[in-house]
Amino acid sequence: MSGIHEECGVFGVVCGRRQNVADTVFYGLYALQHRGQESCGIAVNDDGYLRCYKQAGLVGEVLSPPVRAALGEGNMAVGHVRYGTTGGSDVRNAQPIMVNHKNGRMALVHNGNIANARQLRAELEEKGAIFHTASDTEIIAYLITRERLKSDCIEEAVRRAVRRLQGAYSLIVMSPTKLIAVRDPHAFRPLCCGKTEDGYIVASESCALDAVGAAFVRDIRAGEMLVFDRKGPRSLTLGGKCRPTPCIFEYIYFARPDSVLDGISVHEARKRAGAILAKAYPVQADVVVGVPDSGIDAALGYAQASHIPYGVGLVKNKYIGRTFIEPASSLRENAVRIKLNAVKSAVAGKRVVLIDDSIVRGTTIGRIVRLLKEAGAKQVHLRVTAPPFLFPCHYGTDIDSKENLIACKYSAEEIAKIAGADSLGYFPLGKLNRLAPFPRGVRACRACFDGKYPTRVFEGGKRDKFEQKLGMFSGGQGGNTAKEEQ
Numbered sequence: 001m002s003g004i005h006e007e008c009g010v011f012g013v014v015c016g017r018r019q020n021v022a023d024t025v026f027y028g029l030y031a032l033q034h035r036g037q038e039s040c041g042i043a044v045n046d047d048g049y050l051r052c053y054k055q056a057g058l059v060g061e062v063l064s065p066p067v068r069a070a071l072g073e074g075n076m077a078v079g080h081v082r083y084g085t086t087g088g089s090d091v092r093n094a095q096p097i098m099v100n101h102k103n104g105r106m107a108l109v110h111n112g113n114i115a116n117a118r119q120l121r122a123e124l125e126e127k128g129a130i131f132h133t134a135s136d137t138e139i140i141a142y143l144i145t146r147e148r149l150k151s152d153c154i155e156e157a158v159r160r161a162v163r164r165l166q167g168a169y170s171l172i173v174m175s176p177t178k179l180i181a182v183r184d185p186h187a188f189r190p191l192c193c194g195k196t197e198d199g200y201i202v203a204s205e206s207c208a209l210d211a212v213g214a215a216f217v218r219d220i221r222a223g224e225m226l227v228f229d230r231k232g233p234r235s236l237t238l239g240g241k242c243r244p245t246p247c248i249f250e251y252i253y254f255a256r257p258d259s260v261l262d263g264i265s266v267h268e269a270r271k272r273a274g275a276i277l278a279k280a281y282p283v284q285a286d287v288v289v290g291v292p293d294s295g296i297d298a299a300l301g302y303a304q305a306s307h308i309p310y311g312v313g314l315v316k317n318k319y320i321g322r323t324f325i326e327p328a329s330s331l332r333e334n335a336v337r338i339k340l341n342a343v344k345s346a347v348a349g350k351r352v353v354l355i356d357d358s359i360v361r362g363t364t365i366g367r368i369v370r371l372l373k374e375a376g377a378k379q380v381h382l383r384v385t386a387p388p389f390l391f392p393c394h395y396g397t398d399i400d401s402k403e404n405l406i407a408c409k410y411s412a413e414e415i416a417k418i419a420g421a422d423s424l425g426y427f428p429l430g431k432l433n434r435l436a437p438f439p440r441g442v443r444a445c446r447a448c449f450d451g452k453y454p455t456r457v458f459e460g461g462k463r464d465k466f467e468q469k470l471g472m473f474s475g476g477q478g479g480n481t482a483k484e485e486q
């Protein structure tokens with residue numbers, strides 16, 4: 001609730017016979033809506049003819065039955081939900097990105113952020129490229145198209161193109177005859193594969209496979225390219241070095257709790273986070289309350305480990321979408337009250353342990369603490385399932401400026417005071433590997449907490465104010481932006 005927005009979601013389907021694939025993508029995107037609520041779109045492949053519809057808005061509003069009917073039947077389709085960073089909400093940045101080239105057509109969807117997008121764009125523009133959007137995904141599309149004109153097949157073009165990319169990319173590329181899923185050599189963003197009765201699904205999260213009745217097959221590996229065509233699925237490698245460093249923040253905040261990413265249940269990871277916090281920061285209290293949604297699972301874990309009862313102390317208004325207009329600053333306090341309300345009977349007269357997933361600027365959490373205290377809570381002890389944010393993220397979130405990170409300026413005690421909480425405990429950095437226990441050889445990215453970036457960091461890689469206004473490079477991740485703080 002207090003810091004980072006969701007990122008993008010990608011979905012692809014390939015099946016043996018012509019059918020209503022737009023409906024399948026629609027239900028898959030519905031399950032991925034939490035990863036992006038700004039725009040969405042579907043491209044259908046009907047025996048080599050690609051039709052696309054994309055628009056700003058939620059999946060249920062944009063991809064209505066008449067829109068899906070107009071997309072028609074096909075044997076492959078891809079879809080995308082996007083959350084753009086500030087200024088990046090221009091519908092031109094919506095995906096799928098469609099490309100016409102002399103060897104055919106292509107549709108592309110992307111989740112991630114290309115760290116060297118600015119450098120690549122400058123280089124390509126100098127050579128005459130013209131870009132129509134502010135999205136880094138268009139750069140990927142351009143690179144693939146350029147390579148396609150020199151390669152025998154699309155998979156070779158994709159392989160050559162992505163070698164130029166640094167950063168995070170979970171991609172699905174649809175050509176007239178193939179569906180290609182690619183996960184970058186660091187596997188920053190999730191991507192998994194499932195099986196239906198007569199075909200395959202590729203999706204950002206396993207919850208989308210469940211939504212369309214597909215059986216989970218496996219996660220796509222770091223540096224792997226899965227090609228689906230008439231010959232069936234084939235696994236190829238992108239070549240080069242692979243060092244998986246999946247984003248730890250997917251488990252803390254981004255992903256849905258019913259998803260399993262790289263073999264680790266998000267719900268269980270959050271419960272473990274709560275249990276670890278209970279041991280690290282014990283406190284005498286009467287009730288454990290989670291900030292909906294991502295604080296709920298961790299609150300259960302804290303309650304079980306501490307033997308303090310779990311309570312529903314906060315209720316979220318589920319019907320506030322991206323169209324909710326923030327009130328003027330004098331009324332911003334109300335924005336939190338409209339989104340969240342305290343359950344007085346659960347917190348009045350009680351010492352509350354409040355579990356939230358992260359603190360970015362610290363403004364929202366202060367308002368939530370105030371909500372609880374006004375509802376009669378005697379004490380509020382804040383426990384946060386992420387360590388303090390101290391460094392910008394170059395792989396898709398807009399944790400992009402130390403000036404906006406409260407932990408860069410104040411100690412935990414000072415932040416507790418500012419928020420009006422009686423104590424504050426952050427998740428211990430050294431215990432992140434217990435939250436999401438990856439197999440040997442895999443070490444999650446945690447660079448926004450410890451500053452150890454898994455890739456080269458490009459100077460000037462962050463957007464300046466002008467670029468932010470234009471939404472440039474807010475790209476394919478759909479801006480896994482810093483969770484909004486009112």
Ligand code: SF4
Binds near residue numbers: 393
């Ligand atoms: S820097 Fe943080 S948010 Fe960005 S990929 Fe790494 S862990 Fe995830």
